[in-house]
Amino acid sequence: MKTELTDDALELGRVMDAALAKVGGADLARAAEAGTGIDEVTGILDQLGLWDLRPRESAEDGEAAAAACRSAGRVALPYPVAERLAADPDAGFGAVAVATGPVARVNLISLAPELNWVVSDGRARRAPVVSAGPALGTKLGPLVSEVELGTWESDDSAPLALLLPCWTLLGMLESALDKTRQHMLDRKQFDQPIASFQALQFRLADTTTTLQGFQELAKYTLWSVLSGQPGAAVDVLACRVSALETAETVFRTAHQMHGAMGFCDEVDLSWLSRHSQAIRRLPWGHSQTRKRLLDGMATVPFAGLYGDGLVGAGDHALL
C-alpha cells in the first residue's frame, strides 16, 4: 500500500504552483476572459516539460500529469492542461474532451484550437472536432465553445479524459478552501475573527473532511486507471460523482463564509467558482453521472472489501 503520489509528481506540482503564482495566479484567468495573456501561459507550460509526459505509457508520468492538472486548477488556469495530457499525440490527436448530447460543448478549446481536438463519448468512441465556435463568454462558461464533429471511431481515452479534469477540479477546491480558511482568520465581526464562531469551525471541519475524502479517492482512482484495474471504467464515474458532490459542498461553504466579498471578481474565489462550472456541468452533472455509474456497475466490478460490487455478486454468507 502506498497512498501518496510519487515524489517527482509532488515536486512537479510545487514547481508549477510557484511558476504560476509568479506570473499572477488567478490573474491569468482574468486576462484570458479579456482575451490576453495566453502566450505567457503556454510559455510556462512548455518550460515545465508537461507535454513530454506519456500517462498512457507510464504510471509515473500519469501521476505527474495528475499533479499538473491539480496545479492548473489551483489558479483556474485558462489552458486545456487535462485535455492535452489525456490525449494521444502519437495517435494523431493532441487534446480530448468528453462530450455527449445533441450539441457538443468543449471547455477551453478556443485557447488552443491548433491541437487536433477530438471528442470522446465517455465510453469507447471518439470523433474529431472539425470546427469550433467562439467562446460563449457567459459568466459560468466563459471559455466554453460549441463544436462540430467528424466521423466516430473506436477509442480508449475515456478513463483519463474523465479523470484528469477531476484533478483540475480538485486543485480548484483545495484553493477555494484554503482561501476560505485564511478569510476566517482575517475577517473580524463582533470584535473577533469569524474563525472563533463554532458554527463556522464545524462547517470548516465538515467541508475539509469531504474534501479529504475526495482527495484520497482521486488518488485511488488514478492508481486504478494507470494500473488498469478491472473496475477502472466505473471507478472514474465514482470519482466524478465524488468530485461533483465535493465541489458543491466546498464552494457553498466558501461562498457562505466569504460573505458578499466572495461574489466579487476582485477576489479569486469568484473566478474559481465560475470557472469550475464548465468542469462540473460538462459532460454530465451529478445525477447523470450517478445514473451512468449505476448502469456501469451491472457489468464492471466496483471493487470493495467484500464482493466485487457487481450488482448481485456480493458475499452470500448471510443469505
Place this chain on the structure above:
Amino acid sequence: MEFSDSESSAALRAELRTLVREHVPQTFLGAFTRDPKDLETAQAFCRLLAEKGQLTPAWPVEYGGSASSQWDQAVMREEMWGHFEPRGAQYMGVNWVGPAIMRFGTDEQKREHLSRIGAGTVIWCQGFSEPEAGSDLASLRTAAVPQEGGGWRIEGQKVWTSYATMADWCFLLARTDRDAPKHKGITVFLVPMDRPGIKVVPIEAMVGPHHLNEVFFEGVPVTEADVLGEVDAGWSIVREALAFERVGIARYARCDRLLNMAPAALGDRWETLPEELKERWATALIHVRQARLLAYRVVEKIEAGAVDPADTASYRIAVTQTDQEVAEVLMDMLEERAVGAADRSDLFARAVDDHWRYAQAATVASGSIEVQRLLLSRSLLKTK
C-alpha cells in the same frame, strides 16, 4: 501509488477469513446478544486467535506479539468488524489496555495482566464516563478517598460502561486530588470487578444488551499496587492510551459487506426498488470507499510517524456519518422488513437491524462527532 494489499496483508486477510468461516457460525451477528452462546463463540474464537498468534499481532515480540505492520493491523480491524467482531469485547484489552500497561505498568502489573490479555481469557471494561462527565471527561467526580494507613476507597458512579456485566477488570479513572485543576488530580486504577463494593446495573437500550451499564462504587478498597503509572497523572496516561487506538473500529468494513450483499439478499425485490434508492446505494458505496481510504491515510501517517489528532478526526467524522448513511439506505431497502425480521433465519434483515441500531451511536460513542469537529477545526485554524 499502490492500493492493493501487500502479499503479507493479503495472506493475513485470507487466513482470517478462513478462521472465521471454520470457527464462527454463519448465524453469528456479534457477541452482545441475549444468547450466551454468542459470547461463548467469541471467547472461544479469541483463544483460537491467541493460539495462532493472531490476537495481539501488533504487540512487541517481548510481550508475545509479532510487531505486525500498521497495514496488517488495519486488515485485522477490517476483517473482524466486517464479520461482526468475533473477538467480542477483547479488542479493548488488546488494542489499548494492554499497550497502556506495557507503557506505564509495573513489572508486577505486566506479569499479572499481559499474558492473560494476550491469551484472550480476560475481559476489560472502561470506567471513564459519569452522569455529569461526558464530553467533558475531565470533570469526572468519582473519588478515591485516602485512607489512614495507606490506600484509598473509591466512591462514585460510572455510566455507559460497555461489557461491565461480563468484565473481569476495569480500567478506572478516579479523582485523587479534589483541589487540583480538573485535568490534574486524576488517577488510573486497575480494579478487579469482583472487588467488594462494585455493583453493575445493566441499562436497557436500543443499541442492544451489554453495551450500556451503570457501575456503582461504594467504598471499594484500592491500593498503590492498583495504580497504573503515577498518582494524579491519569489524564496524560489516558490521552496516550487512547492514542494507541487512533483508527478505532473499521466501521466501513461492515458497511462494505452489507451493501455488497444487498442485491443478492433482496433477490427479485432488488429489481422493484426505486432507481433513486439504487443510486443512493451506489453513492453509499463511494462514501464507504472514501472512508476506507481516509483510514488508510491515517495508517500511512502512523507508519511515517507523522500522525496528528486532526487526521484521525476527519476520518472519524467521515466514517461515523457514512455508517449512519449506509444504515438508512439498507433500512430503506428492507422495506416492510425494516421494522423487524419475522423469522430468525432472515439473517440479512437482522444484520441490518443491528447495524442501524448500533450506527445511531456512532457519532456519540468514544468522542462525539462534535468533539472531532472541534479537534479538526482547531488544528486547521492554528495560525501558521
